[in-house]
Amino acid sequence: MENFENLGLAPILVQNLTRMGLTKPTPIQEQGIPHIVRGRDLLGLAQTGTGKTAAFGLPMLTRIIAYGKRPAPKTVRALVLAPTRELATQIHDNLSAFGEGAPIRIQRVVGGASINVQTEKLAKGTDVLIATPGRLLDLLERRALVLSETKYLVLDEADQMLDIGFIHALRRIARLIPAERQTMLFSATMPKLMEELAASYLTDPVRVQVAPPGKAAEKIEQGVHFVNQGDKATLLAEYLTKHPGELAVVFNRTKHGSDKLTRLLENWGHSVAAIHGNKSQNQRERALSSFRAGEIKVLVATDVAARGLDIPEVAHVYNYDLPNVPENYVHRIGRTARAGRNGRAVAFCAPAEMGDLKAIEKAMGAKIPVIGGEPHAAVEPARPAAKAPHRGRGPKPQPKPARGGSQAPKRRVSA
Template identity: 55%
Template sequence: MTNFSNLSLAEPIAKAVAAEGYETPTPIQLKAIPPALEGRDLVGIAQTGTGKTAAFALPILDRLARHPAPLRPKSPRVLVLAPTRELASQIAASFFAYGRFIKVSVAVVFGGVPINRQIRELHRGVDVLVATPGRLIDLIDRKAVMLSSIEVAVLDEADQMLDLGFIHALRTIMPLLPKARQTLLFSATMPKAIAALADQYQANPVRVAVAPVATTAERVEQFATFVRAGDKQGLLTLTLQEDAVGRALVFTRTKHGADKVVRSLEKSGLRAAAIHGNKSQPQREKALEAFRSGRTRILVATDIAARGLDIDGVTHVVNYDVPNVPEQYVHRIGRTARAGAAGVAISFVADDERAYLRDIERLTRQRVALAPLPEGFVAPPATAERAPAKKPHRGQGQKTDNRGRNGDVRVKGNNDPRHGQTRGEHEHNPDRPKRRPRRRSRGVQGPRAAA
């Protein structure tokens, strides 16, 4: 069996790995670290929680340890791009941990916080810059950072970056890097867009893959319970009150839904916190720290906010809303059963979500066990499920617009239930670069321009 001592890492890096308690590399580390140490470009296909951060951080730190150089203002040597603030922060923390015994400077920049402090830090010079694409472009536009000295570039969670609309940002950033560089790309999936990205920005990359996205964690017990949508909150409260639930991660489809779940849980005496795109960075960090430390044992999150979360000790994942994209289910339940531990994933399936469950089973090629409603769960009377509609006042007709039950405007499309998402449900991402306004042509404006 190969262990880290066989990977020929520089002595201070190997010492830091041992201090972290790591002995045996994970499959992605075993496959990715050797070619990365050789300076090869690499495409790594691996899910969150497989140890891929160390798969690129350790070879990079090995390079910096063997070839130290003085810091240069605004000119980092390494650039790591990540789609979300949480993931960027965790990557930076990993670089600090693995580089504790060498002199390495690491900066992390993302949106949602004041930019001036980040500008000052970059002006002093850093070795490693971890950034979200949107904030990096803001810094480039302000001439606060130059990418001409980059030796290694990393695109982490590349598929998620494309899903969030960062492709245009990448097309702005990548040409600014020197051609003589090493590029490491990591993704949970390998769609055609990622393959095209690799072909465009990498030179003869080594391709390694472990745990394809359709593979769920082996030690996760998966259950689904059919329940009316209006009864989900009561079922969640009863489920989380069980003694077997240690630390639980609850997923909702919308930001509003996450806040609503937290309020209901706290009314029932269960301490909970939420993370989503409407929370400020200090609020998100406070919630994550409380969850990690155990002060809060329930964290409610949306998919985008939770992307890249690496928290040990999660015993239960609850899909309060079944994801309408089956790959998200795999990402969600992968937050439990880590490091050899067992875990439980429970999905609350309303009538209009049964098709989503079938999609998940087709993707994973396994049936999710059905669990009955727990003993002692009493559903409210059917008459309480929805208040009777009020008659319109005189002069007012029935509403005929496309608003959903929450007041969100429905997106028109085909009749596939997957397209029933509302605009209000789409996750706002402050790290996404803003579109520049179109220039109006001078001269006489026609009726369309004047409007």
């Protein structure tokens, strides 16, 4: 395997990596960095937790450091788009650590924070801007920044951005960036719409794929526990009690459900917090900070935390509700077994979720071991009652017009 010293990176970045204890690149870094350093567009396919941030961040910072001068006011040299505030924050923190001591200005703009404060910071010009699409568009409409000088564009977790409806925002943003740019697109999956996005954004890209889509990390011990929906909270409390003091992330499908479960666990004596889209940015950051410090042992979250939550101490992931997007299962359980550690992921499956479970196993190409309960019978969707066939002679009866109305006049067809 290569060393970071041999990948053409700026010396100050290599020094920082060594200080952080990072000496050997991961496969996505080893394969991707040389192409990015040479200025090639890149399509990277890899799961979360494989080191994608360093794969695009280190070579991009290397090229920006070589500029040797500050960016002009309100301009942005490199733009990194991320689907969630949590992922944007993680990318910002990682790039800031990689570039510590280098003459580069790295900023983050996300929703839920003061847009006026963000506007003031952008006024001086930015080397690397990490943004969520919605907040970036807000700032562009306010003319707080311009993208006419942007030479690097990164779309991180692009498949999730498509899942949550950012495709139109991405297209609007891309039109404001010069066509002469270097573009890097990273995704865990490659649906058809992603192929179309890559074709329109990338020019003669290098394709790097380091793991089959949908494959979970090998160090995650997985299991499914069959349970009735109404018994899930009690079952979760039993699991949490078995592992006191260990960090656990609990995934819930809805914001309301997350808050309700959090209150219940609090009443039962667990140290717990929730994060989801209805929480303010300060609330989300306080919850994550307390969780990272171990002050809170249980984090209840929606899929905003399925990617971008990088806390090596997370020992357990509980899928309280199974995701209705099969690929999200792999992203969720990827919050554990990070930084070479082992982890455990337990899925709670209610009768109505049997179809979701089958879809997840199909996407992974593997069965999840049963560790509790008995598999439920598959719940078939209700079918509409069949209409009785028309019997007898004569024309088929026509439906009667609604009361108080009349049948619509026949359309005249012109020859």
